[in-house]
Amino acid sequence: MAKASTIESIRNEMSSHPIKEGELTKRIEEQTSKIPSVGFLGFAMGSIVISAGLALFADRKPLANFVGLWAPTFLLLGIYNKIVKLEGSDRFSHT
Numbered sequence: 001m002a003k004a005s006t007i008e009s010i011r012n013e014m015s016s017h018p019i020k021e022g023e024l025t026k027r028i029e030e031q032t033s034k035i036p037s038v039g040f041l042g043f044a045m046g047s048i049v050i051s052a053g054l055a056l057f058a059d060r061k062p063l064a065n066f067v068g069l070w071a072p073t074f075l076l077l078g079i080y081n082k083i084v085k086l087e088g089s090d091r092f093s094h095t
Contacts, residue, residue: 029084032077032081032084033081033084033085035081037078037081037082037085039078040074040075040077040078040081041074041075041078043070043074044070044071044072044074044075044078045071047067047068047070047071047074048068048071050067051064051065051067051068051070051071052064052068054067055068
């Protein structure tokens with residue numbers, strides 16, 4: 001029972017002091033929301049192709065690894081962008 005009351009008190013504390021996103025965050029998200037989701041997927045696929053090309057044809061394996069590591073970053077940015085588009089960045093900004 002103590003655990004439930006602790007969780008409830010944390011919820012009450014969080015709702016009484018809403019944390020809002022900053023203006024800079026809102027501006028960035030407004031601009032990035034204009035990028036279609038397929039754009040992030042395209043960037044990820046492009047980095048994979050460029051990485052493979054560098055590794056196979058240019059024999060530049062360190063650079064190929066570096067460029068290949070961009071793919072997960074682009075995919076993660078795409079997921080974040082999609083969540084912001086669907087849910088919004090700040091649950092308090094809709095009220």
